Amino acid sequence: MLKNATERLSFFRAWLSEPLRVASVTPSGRALATLIVSEVSATTGPVLELGPGTGVFTRALLARGVREENLALVESGKAFAAKLKADFPRAKTVWMDATRLRDVHLFGGYPVGAVISGLPLLSMPPRTVYAILTGAFSQLRPGGAFYQFTYGPRCPVSRRLLDRLGLKATYIGGTFANVPPAAVYRIQRRRTPGIAGNAPALPTPESAVDELERRAIPLSLAR
Numbered sequence: 001m002l003k004n005a006t007e008r009l010s011f012f013r014a015w016l017s018e019p020l021r022v023a024s025v026t027p028s029g030r031a032l033a034t035l036i037v038s039e040v041s042a043t044t045g046p047v048l049e050l051g052p053g054t055g056v057f058t059r060a061l062l063a064r065g066v067r068e069e070n071l072a073l074v075e076s077g078k079a080f081a082a083k084l085k086a087d088f089p090r091a092k093t094v095w096m097d098a099t100r101l102r103d104v105h106l107f108g109g110y111p112v113g114a115v116i117s118g119l120p121l122l123s124m125p126p127r128t129v130y131a132i133l134t135g136a137f138s139q140l141r142p143g144g145a146f147y148q149f150t151y152g153p154r155c156p157v158s159r160r161l162l163d164r165l166g167l168k169a170t171y172i173g174g175t176f177a178n179v180p181p182a183a184v185y186r187i188q189r190r191r192t193p194g195i196a197g198n199a200p201a202l203p204t205p206e207s208a209v210d211e212l213e214r215r216a217i218p219l220s221l222a223r
Contacts, residue, residue, distance in 0.1 A: 031177035033060035036116060036147050036184045039172070045113035046070045048106060048139055050098045050132070053080055055087055057116050072106040074098050099128055101135025111141035117148045122156035129157060133165060137189065146187040147172075155185045166190050 033056045040047060042065035052058050052073045062068060071091040075081040081095035092106060098119060106112070115136045121129050136146055150156040155169040162169055168190050174183035 029178040031175040032182045046107050047114050048072045048112045049116045051118035099131035115146040149182050149184045
């Protein structure tokens with residue numbers, strides 16, 4: 001009970017200092033954590049977690065059988081990163097912005113099997129979302145999936161952005177037990193027609209956003 005209260009206080013303080021980055025006054029609940037990791041297991045391989053915060057999703061991944069040393073925790077909050085390193089010493093905790101994922105080799109260049117995102121994509125500008133998605137998929141093996149939660153009524157990445165990146169989003173469930181209620185989407189590469197197992201290359205964030213701006217396509221993510 002004391003630990004939960006401490007985590008909530010830490011989360012609230014982080015929200016006060018950076019409300020757009022944290023985007024919620026409380027950490028995600030157990031129901032949402034269970035849902036977002038429901039398709040991940042010990043056989044998934046290395047897992048990349050973005051924005052772990054206080055480690056709610058991290059603990060759910062461990063409960064699913066993922067080994068701690070097979071976790072890479074990318075956190076931009078200095079205090080959160082320090083706590084994650086202390087709480088999960090065998091995981092690879094990296095204090096950095098998730099937009100820089102293309103610049104790092106998390107497991108010696110070995111691809112991850114899944115990405116679990118606790119980032120508030122819905123409140124982020126399109127260029128930032130592009131950088132995060134392209135970076136995450138550069139780390140993800142073919143057939144792997146990017147799991148994203150949202151408090152909104154739709155996938156936080158618009159269909160236009162998904163189309164431009166050659167991705168597809170599938171709703172896997174929602175929970176009213178979380179505060180606020182939340183939903184989870186699985187985002188994956190689309191297969192190239194006629195070429196089994198081949199995934200199209202993702203454009204760079206700059207080229208993709210420039211193309212959208214050139215065509216005057218609305219950049220709202222809440223579509």
